[in-house]
Amino acid sequence: MNLQFLDVASPTVVLEDISYLQSILSLKWVKMRVVKDIHKLKKYLEQFDYLSYSKNKTHANDDDFDDLLESAIKTYQLNFHLNSNRALDTETVSKMMMPRYGVADIINGTRVNVVSPVAGAFQTWAANTYFRFSRIYNYRDTNITIGFQRRDHGDGNPFEDPGGTIAHAFAPTIGRFNYDADETWSVSARPGNMHLETIALHEIRHLLGLSHNSIENAIMYPSIAERTSKRLDRDDIE
Template identity: 40%
Template sequence: MASRNSKLFLPFSCILLLASFILTVLSHPHDTHLRPNTLSSKDTNSSPFGSLKAMQGSHKGDTVKGIRDLKLYLAHFGYLNYHKNPNLADLEEDHFDDKLEVALKSYQVYYHLNATGTLDEPTISQMAMPRCGFPDKVIHQHTDNSFHIVSHYQFLPGTPKWPSVKRHLTYGFGPLFPTRFMPPVTRAFNKWATASGRYFTFTRATSYQGADLKISFQRVSHGDGSPFNGSGAVLAHAFPPVDGRLHFDADERWAIGAVPNTFDMETLALHEIGHLLGLDHSQFQSAIMWGSFSAGVTKGLTSDDIQGLRALYGI
């Protein structure tokens, strides 16, 4: 996010999260553009979200326990203006009102679901998918008869990017970064360099501290204001231009390639590097910048990702 001082931002994570972790993230609400992305692999039925299944079928006019958490979820990801103190009870917060219906329709449209405005089973399944925690869109005020639809690649709010004089970027690995995961991250950088038509080049720095892009494995609270949660929660997060930090959670299950019940390092590195370069999420499910991921699979760059980068930098 080049148009703002990067010190104002917490990381734009691409962190996968099931609904079970969302309330942990949202229990201390702040401006969503200042929060990292999050991901959890816990089952939704055991989440502090309450049971999503218990709310299935909820629609406008209903008052159901847990609707307040649904509002917080949609607010966190940019579909609803909703700012409430989580420590204060309000009976009206579990009421499914007009604004929530519009917000839910907007979410359904974004994820190619039927825009019913009802919390149906396909919508619940999508909310339970591992995903990047960065908001899908800039928070805006919904009206009863309109909602925002995004069609393809996007740029981070404020359109941050690296200055034209900074087209050669160096990267470094922190002292505890496993050596076996360095090659897939290097491959991810090389793929983005090729995608940019060599507008960007990336080389490994002689020192971690001197690198433009600092990549490390971290655990729990690690000094950037966005602690990880141990195994089964946050996977990674990255800062926008020109901060350059990218953190992977050392307590998660990482692998090289499509290994069941693990996340592919190169796939997540590709996604996070996209954020480091200024790209937001795409609405194309095949794109590396799509906000949701699955364990045991690999993904690569698509034409949508490449077009987004080239449009951002006028290549």
Template identity: 45%
Template sequence: MANKPLILAFFIFLPLCLSLPLPELPELPRVSPFAFLNDLQGCKKGDNVKGISKLKNFFHYYGYLNRRTNVTSYMNDDNDVFDDHLEFAIKTYQQYFHLNPTGTLNPETISQLATPRCGVPDIVNGTTGRLLFEHDDDDDDDRVHHYHLPHVVSHYAFFPGKRRWPSSKYRLTYAFLPSTRKDAKAPVTRAFATWARYTHFKFSLTTNYKRANLKIGFYKGNHGDGYPFDGPGGTLAHAFAPTDGRFHYDSTEKWAVGAVKGRYDLQTVALHEIGHLLGLGHSTVKNAIMYPYIKSGTTKGLNADDIKGIKVLYNRR
């Protein structure tokens, strides 16, 4: 995650949403930006629960919910009503991530929502002019998906207008913010080398941060790019589409080199965010590096879907 990245999440409670007992979920730490999900399971259309508006904000940011206005042009989604629009947004989200599209906040949907992720939106509302393009092998043209997804093409995606680096710009320099933690530099460098093996790009490290094509740094909270980080356990990182070049880690997350229990691998996240820097959007293929969710204690490399996507974007075989 249309030159937009990141964002936060939210949760709610409805004591008697369902008449039947629901499976127990592991309780999320209250400090997590996703902790509201502790109280959310079982909510469905027709419920009116304090906090539903937070969930609407989450779905709006990631592209699943349109902002609606009334005749006086005021937002009318700032309420706690679980309405038709929210149900549709949840079904779209479930469909995108290959879940049963019930339109309710069942345990598997809550579990998916609670997983830390990249802050770049998944899909975009066509009325804002921000569209994502997905490629379908059965058609030579790119298909534009608006708010509704009749079915999800399990493939790579691109930013609106297929934003990419010009053909003359294949030698890209990258630099680290001076305050960048030392243990992150080697993993990020390895991530650039991995992408270089499957693309025409050549990446080189420079000490001139201001003039570098790609800029990597660690930030927290509101850090001046319009997309504040939300603290531990939420948005892990975000990056911007070509040719912006910014890639930001959330410094408050627990980072590690390699698969360390309870921590996030610096190189895996770098591989994902560099994909955005080069022009790839999110993939619905779970094993792809461009899948938006990342689990702690794991590592991941490029998938055939990622490689094919970057080759299609730059018209290379």
């Protein structure tokens, strides 16, 4: 069986109305300055986790160029190796106007390369089963899609506060695998973090239509503690 998976991304996202970006080129940050349509930029930066108003919603939906937005623009510039001048200059705005994948670049404040650990998990299953997986970039042609989602994200299985359900996957023919974006994730097993590849190993088996088992050392044991790294157990593949 040959399954395909998207590059750890949800559908390509294109800003519906990008004309407002043209009007704010070269705008320097001025605290509390009101800028027409800047709330649209806030939504864009929130979508990709550069900006969060979860602790202070005062300016979440207004057009004030506040200090949180300034910080988010700088983080965006640093992530894309742009001049981190906190200004909406031509280079920064041009990058924002490009079509892109929908997965957040920043997860809980940390830049994370999620492709390598997830690809590693698929390779592990391929090495221990007859399944074969191919990485592709056309969302419409995928059998499996992978992403980070929050709360109620439309699949009937909403995530809750951190520490509950950390990820879920749906067996064929649905083929969706979602991490909870509100958890703290890492490519290594660190205190306070969930291990991306270990969780991927678990959820991929669900994607293949298989369920939990009661062997605590197995990857398919139904619960896992933070900082835990696992490989496949004999019970997972027999």
